[in-house]
Amino acid sequence: xxxxxxxxxQITLDDAATFDNFHVTSANSALLNYLQEPxxxxxxxxxxxxxxxxxxxxxxxxxxxxxxADTLQPWAASFYVxxxxxxxxxxDILLGLESLQLVCLDDVEAIAGLLDWEEAxxxxxxxxxxxxxxxLVAAHMAPREATFVLPDLxxxxxxxxxxxxxxxxxxxxxxxxxxxxxxxxxxxSEEVARYILQRTERGNTExxxxxxxxxxxxxxxxxxxxxxxxxxxxxNETL
Numbered sequence: 001x002x003x004x005x006x007x008x009x010q011i012t013l014d015d016a017a018t019f020d021n022f023h024v025t026s027a028n029s030a031l032l033n034y035l036q037e038p039x040x041x042x043x044x045x046x047x048x049x050x051x052x053x054x055x056x057x058x059x060x061x062x063x064x065x066x067x068x069a070d071t072l073q074p075w076a077a078s079f080y081v082x083x084x085x086x087x088x089x090x091x092d093i094l095l096g097l098e099s100l101q102l103v104c105l106d107d108v109e110a111i112a113g114l115l116d117w118e119e120a121x122x123x124x125x126x127x128x129x130x131x132x133x134x135x136l137v138a139a140h141m142a143p144r145e146a147t148f149v150l151p152d153l154x155x156x157x158x159x160x161x162x163x164x165x166x167x168x169x170x171x172x173x174x175x176x177x178x179x180x181x182x183x184x185x186x187x188x189s190e191e192v193a194r195y196i197l198q199r200t201e202r203g204n205t206e207x208x209x210x211x212x213x214x215x216x217x218x219x220x221x222x223x224x225x226x227x228x229x230x231x232x233x234x235x236n237e238t239l
Contacts, residue, residue: 017060023176027166042161047138049165052205055138059104078102084110091120098131105137112147122153170197177207184215188225195227
């Protein structure tokens with residue numbers, strides 16, 4: 001759910017970043033169970049994984065879990081900010097977040113070495129701990145490998161529950177791609193999915209972006225999705 005502050009910062013969540021759209025592998029099953037059980041979520045959790053592993057997807061999914069008629073949305077008051085875009089904002093955007101239920105900070109390594117941001121992060125951490133607000137951060141490395149220069153901040157960031165988000169293997173990516181296609185009402189054969197994996201960027205974000213473009217290309221050409229249609233799209237994009 002987008003909060004007023006998030007709207008003011010023009011941060012939009014990816015509508016497709018939901019738990020239903022996250023292909024669960026055996027390596028990530030414990031993490032998914034943990035994130036989807038509000039009572040189990042620690043006050044501070046650090047997720048880390050390679051680019052494309054799904055850290056950003058999971059943080060956004062936490063902020064936009066749907067409320068249903070018989071289920072109270074656990075994080076109705078939440079905030080997501082991708083810190084890789086820190087140059088667009090002032091560290092003061094971290095003020096007042098202790099009034100929320102959940103704060104999700106993505107790409108926290110992006111502010112390492114920036115003292116004004118590190119100090120703002122340090123004070124935010126203390127306020128959130130005092131208020132009981134859950135803090136969920138994501139990075140491309142484990143906390144022990146982080147390069148923050150403020151010792152007190154570094155010690156706090158090494159104090160939480162840590163999960164690695166494991167990147168799916170090729171079979172997992174194939175299943176995830178076909179599953180996402182099915183949710184869009186597309187029929188994607190295993191042959192076509194393997195062709196896509198062999199000839200394109202293999203991160204989940206890139207694969208799903210290609211699937212969206214392929215859907216549009218299929219409609220424009222009034223043709224079913226096939227290896228030939230994928231080849232046609234890729235050739236047009238390189239012209």
